[in-house]
Amino acid sequence: MTANEVFETTFPVRYAETDQMGIAHHASYVVWMEEGRSQYMRAKGIAYEEIEREGRFLAVADLGVRYVAPARYGDAVTVRTWIGELRSRTVTFGYEVLHATSRSLLATGQVKLVWIDRGGRVTKMPDWVRLAIGGG
Amino acid sequence: MTANEVFETTFPVRYAETDQMGIAHHASYVVWMEEGRSQYMRAKGIAYEEIEREGRFLAVADLGVRYVAPARYGDAVTVRTWIGELRSRTVTFGYEVLHATSRSLLATGQVKLVWIDRGGRVTKMPDWVRLAIGGG
């Protein structure tokens, strides 16, 4: 089951995100991808903070990033986010990070998340989230 | 009421903490001072995570840092932490950040924290914490 819509969110590279190599530090992309995920869910009418209030959490199980070209302070980046795979207990997001103005590719990534409850036990995706995401 | 013991903790500057100016970013010092505070409390036999499990939290109310000289990747820093002022509802920590080997001063700071409960209401310091810190 796959939901193929792609959501984009754009923001400037922060000075604090650079390192002494003069480029955005590679851990920043992990935060940007998470921000892409947040915006994806908001665009679908899902407030993730609401899910947590119900005692469901999305824990990161697996993360991969391939870095193609550096992002720099002064640039804005566009994060493209989509759902790569939607299962009852996991969801995998796919990402591209682009230079916002040139649209050149800076990085690709994927993050697999597992639904857990307050006790950290693997659980199922809430039904209302599945409906909102559009998984059949 | 003042507790004048000073605790020191030393750790390397992380690459991720640098910025494109080639020095540790100024927000890193705020994290280092918090780490000094954690070590101070552990040295006093206080596990802050235990306090939180009891439903008491230390919220930062006020923060000041004066930057004297830069810290660089490859350096280790020593954070010196002490209690500047201990009151029933607030505690103010004082800090010095030193270059670990030369002991030259890199920054000074102070952070005022307020005791709050789960609802975010101002409350009193737990008695066992006061005893552990040594406030009379």
Added chain:
Amino acid sequence: MTANEVFETTFPVRYAETDQMGIAHHASYVVWMEEGRSQYMRAKGIAYEEIEREGRFLAVADLGVRYVAPARYGDAVTVRTWIGELRSRTVTFGYEVLHATSRSLLATGQVKLVWIDRGGRVTKMPDWVRLAIGGG
């Protein structure tokens, strides 16, 4: 000499910026204020990365933040930035961080920056920056 224009920039609180107290970590505000400063300068036609390419840098000399109310994931924050004091070798920015929708005050802050050259020596603000900022 004071330039009293206030610039505002608004962005969501990132999940990575929260801590286990369930609120945005206090060091995040330092990064947000820096981001306000970046947007202030861009609004004035100043690309800070261009200043650095000329061998001038703004090093943080002093930082103060007063925390009034917590920011949470799911909120957006508005950073209001202005120049508090403009001198030949230093510039002090003032800040307010607001909850973006309610406009309630979350924090106030100020950051004093010193102009330095590549060697870390204190120097004067570039003339073109002074003109762009509007200091007489």
Added chain:
Amino acid sequence: MTANEVFETTFPVRYAETDQMGIAHHASYVVWMEEGRSQYMRAKGIAYEEIEREGRFLAVADLGVRYVAPARYGDAVTVRTWIGELRSRTVTFGYEVLHATSRSLLATGQVKLVWIDRGGRVTKMPDWVRLAIGGG
């Protein structure tokens, strides 16, 4: 060509590294693994900052992390670092992150780095680094 020595470095989870799920944020592991890499190189007599002064840089090309169990504030973590693959233009580090006291596995990861020069062009590993690492 493979160098199979494993270096370990241990440090506490920082409060700032937690998120509102009550565990260390997944991007923190990326920083911890980088810190493991720094300590690995120091243990081999290589100061990475010295490499950068010579105009050689290690840019991250590829990153993968698998998260097994959460790390919490109050825990210390041990990062185990080794060289998985050493080639003339790339080096791949392997990692395990353990709970420092129980030695239970929290995460595994690998990071592939590419040698670049000041202009961002792919280049060869400096000979003295190869000798220090022990690649034949």
